[in-house]
Amino acid sequence: MSSSPDLPDRAVSALEGVVVLDLSTSVAGQYTGRMLAMNGADVVLVEPPGGTPTRRQGPRAHGDSFLFRHLNQGKRSLVHDPGSPADRRALRELVSRADVVLRDQGSDPPDGAGDRLIDCVVGDAPGSGPYGEWRFSEMIHQALGGAMKTTGAADRAPIYGIGARASYATGTTAYISVVSALYERRLSGSGQRVDATVFESLAAMGQNLVSQYSYNGTHGTRQRYPGFLALLRCADAWIVLFVIRNWPTVCRVLDCENLLDDERYRTSADRLHNWEEIVAVLQERAATRRADEVVAACQRGRVSAEKVSSLRDLLDSEQWRIRQVMSRVSGPDGAEPAVRSVFTIEGADTEVRSPSPRLPAAPAESRRRSA
Structure with missing residues (x-):
């Protein structure tokens, strides 16, 4: 069993001293590990000799995928060959000393687990339900969960958006479950199994859709x-x-103040009834204006307005710069851009401190290394 170099010493963090073995292969599972690492846990990604599957998910640069980098910044890596008796013994010992294990649904419980271990299982759907044996893509999750039913134009096929929103929500759910279980362990002294599935997390993302139908x-x-x-x-x-208020401001910004004197648009009810006509006029005026100029003028007048930005626009935006959404983390193999913490804890470090781990070379005779 081979390892990448140790992480540098961390500042005091909420999960300082917590050891996590990340045996998961999914976006949801590995994002759980990233969030634990961001809050101070020593997270060790356990990979097969060819590397975890997320290393090969595109787009890629310099060997590893951008997805892998994001999911695994702040972690160390161990290569584990399940066919090697030495590696199996080494992993069993690591499990016996770990506080948390993250693993895929359908995998076997780890050998060597003590009664204080938090065993976090992350999967697609509850194993006891009708979809327990299914394997999903993000699109299938969002279609089956109902999210796509309300997304997109009525006269076109539904859309699911981009990325892996449901999986990131599941990683967040699993993270909260693990932290709650660690807190409970301080009171009871006992570990427990916690489960998180994308199916259930997506249902929670449906806001009031289920309640409405009920x-x-x-x-x-x-x-x-x-x-x-x-x-x-x-x-x-x-x-x-979103022009629910300050109608005169919108008219002034887009040079259509003549609409203010039009009896067809005098009241809110009138404007709502004739909204398509109003939008056609607003579109005509907006077509020759720059987006940033219109948005800034509307916002000064307390009208809800925003530019539809590309990722490149966001990276270069003043808002992201001021809020410091992105940072860079440096290591022996160079620096990587990193998304900063999704939340902060007063007086604690909540940032990843190292790039994603390179895949260690598996030696001919695997050697044990403790976490």
């Missing part, structure tokens, strides 16, 4: 939002306006 039998659709919402194409980008 109360009155209705459900969300992809019909046009019945309110003062406008998606406008400016000269350089799209913007979104």
Whole structure:
């Protein structure tokens, strides 16, 4: 069993001293490990000789995928060959000394677990339910969970968005479950098994869709939002306006103050009834204006407005710079950009301190190394 170099000493963090073995292979499981690492846990990613599957998920640069880098910053890596008796013994010893194990649904409980271990199982759907044997993609999750039913234009196929939103939500759920179990262990002295599934996390992301159906039998659709919402194409980008208040400001910003004297749009009810006509006028005026200019003027007048930004726009945006959304972490093999902590704890370090681990070379005769 081979290892990458130790992490540098950490500042005091909420999970200082907690040892986590990350045996998971999914986005959800490895994101759980990243969040634990961000809050001070010593997280060891246990990989097969060819590397964990997320290393090979594109897009890639310099060998490893960007997804792998994001999910595994702040961790160390061990190569474990399940066919090696020496590696199996070494892993059993590591498990006996770990506080938390993260593993995939369907995998066997780890050998060597003591009664204080938090055994966190992350999967697609509850094993006891009708989908327990299914394996999902993000798109299938969102289709089956109902999220896609309300996403997209009514006259086109539904869309699921981008990335792995449901999996990240599941990683967050699993992280909260692990931290809760660690806190409970301080009181009882005992570990426990905790489970998190993408299926259940996605249901929670549905906001009030389930409650709505339970109360009155209705459900969300992809019909046009019945309110003062406008998606406008400016000269350089799209913007979104929500004009529930400060109607005169919108008219002044987009040079259509003549609408203020039009009896068809005098009251809020009038404007809602004729909203499509109003949007057509707003679109005509916005077409020659720059998005940032329109958004800034609307926001000064307390109108809800925002630019539809690309990822490159966000990386370069003033808001992300001021909020310090991104940072860089350095290690022996260079530096990587990193998403900063999703929340902070007063007086504690909540940031990853090292890049994602390189895949260690497995030696011919595996050697034991403690976490």
